[in-house]
Amino acid sequence: MEDGQKISVSTQELIEVLAQSGSDKRAKEFAKENNISKKEIDQVIVSLQETNINNSVNHKVLLKNPVNRILNSNKMIRFENGDHCLLMYPSEGAGVILEDVHKNQHRFSQYKTPNSLNEIICNFYGVNSKLQEDPVKINIELSNDMYDLIHNIKSSDLDRMIEDQSNDSKIRLFLRDFKKNNQQVSKITFKKRKNEKNLMQPDFVMLFVPGENNIWHINYEETDNNQIFLMSNSVSHYFNTLHNILDDFLQNHPPKNKKVISGNPKEEIGKFSFKRGLSFFWKSNLLLFIVILFFFINKSSWSQEGTSDVLLFALLWETVILLLSFCACLKKKDTPVVKKVKSA
Incomplete structure (x- = not known):
């Protein structure tokens, strides 16, 4: 398969190539990514066994090489746009293999250099890659x-x-x-x-x-x-x-x-954010102010002997708040989360 060359096959033709790959587990995994059901795979396999058709002279031979590389790949990237799907796999060197899946048609292509990928992906999502400015900026x-x-x-x-x-x-x-x-x-x-x-x-x-x-x-x-x-x-x-x-x-x-x-x-949320710390600082001081306010309701009973104690109490808690505010600036360690995307 040459650089930029495209091979288009139907879902049934792709299943035939997968059935001849010799790797059932990887073939089923690849079929799942392509939304091919187990029933469809079994039907094609039975048909192949019954007819014993030799496919060595048609375009499916060209597909065997990229499909084998895909089955042996340890990484892939899946682009989704409604019912349209684009799958990307690493190839030799810095190259990639692309599979465009739409309405039971699969179009494979290979690129040895990733320079044109931006334009391909932008076209897939229907956006203009040349737009340099963000008119919204919010x-x-x-x-x-x-x-x-x-x-x-x-x-x-x-x-x-x-x-x-x-x-x-x-x-x-x-x-x-x-x-x-x-x-x-x-x-x-x-x-x-x-x-x-x-x-x-x-x-x-x-x-x-x-x-x-x-x-x-x-x-x-x-x-x-x-x-x-x-x-x-x-x-x-x-x-x-x-x-x-x-x-x-x-x-x-x-x-x-x-x-x-x-x-x-x-407005980006980074690993260290003064915004988080400032938010914690003023909220904590508001709470401290309310607590001290309760002390002043009965000020007449302690003003002569307890003034220093109340002041010490406030200073100690202010020190703790400053320390915790600094800690709040630090972002806690992320855990990998994949959020399910809800669609209409």
């Missing part, structure tokens, strides 16, 4: 309840939310793009297998919604106040960052940007 906090709601409500109800002037204008802007994307979140899943005996497991996931002139990246990690962050990015910036992530993941480089940078760096 980040939004959305509650988990609201996030679940907009995936499940009727299209007419979503229209009412978009037109409702009482709703935040920033959220309405996102909802317009979300509706254009058929009330779905576009998803990129990075998978790998730990060893040769295991099946591939999700390593991490990227979620986003393509806008008309920008990309809404979804930070799906749970936060203390149960919020999801929607971060606007320019199309060019987002997919250039994605390109670096793809390269790091496929080529076993140390990960640089597993989480895509938000459009507004000032």
Whole structure:
């Protein structure tokens, strides 16, 4: 299979190649990624056994080499856009094998250099890779309840939310793009297998919604106040960052940007955040002020002898609050979480 060459086959033809691969476990795993049922596989295998057709002279021979490489791969990246799917596997050197899956048709292609991948992925999601500017330039906090709601409500109800002037204008802007994307979140899943005996497991996931002139990246990690962050990015910036992530993941480089940078760096949630510490500081001092206020209700009974004790009490707790505020600036260690994407 030459660089840039495309081979298109039907689901049945692909199953025939898989049936001849000699690796049942990997073949079933690959079939699952392609949404091919066990019943379909069994029917084709029985048909092959009964007819004993020799496929050595047709285009399926060209497919055997890339399919064998895919079956032996320990990594893959799955791009989803509605019912359209694009699978990416590492190939020789820095190359990749792409499988475009749509309506029971599978189109395979191989690229020895990943330079053109950005344009291919942008075309897959229907966005313009040349857009350098982010006209939105906002980040939004959305509650988990609201996030679940907009995936499940009727299209007419979503229209009412978009037109409702009482709703935040920033959220309405996102909802317009979300509706254009058929009330779905576009998803990129990075998978790998730990060893040769295991099946591939999700390593991490990227979620986003393509806008008309920008990309809404979804930070799906749970936060203390149960919020999801929607971060606007320019199309060019987002997919250039994605390109670096793809390269790091496929080529076993140390990960640089597993989480895509938000459009507004000032609002990005990092490992050390003064914003978290300041929030903890003023809330704790408010509580301390209320406690001391209770002391002053009975000030007449202790003002002569207890003033120094109350002052010492306040200073000690203020010291503790300062220490805990610094600790609050530090982000706790992340645990791998893959959030299920709800679609309409």
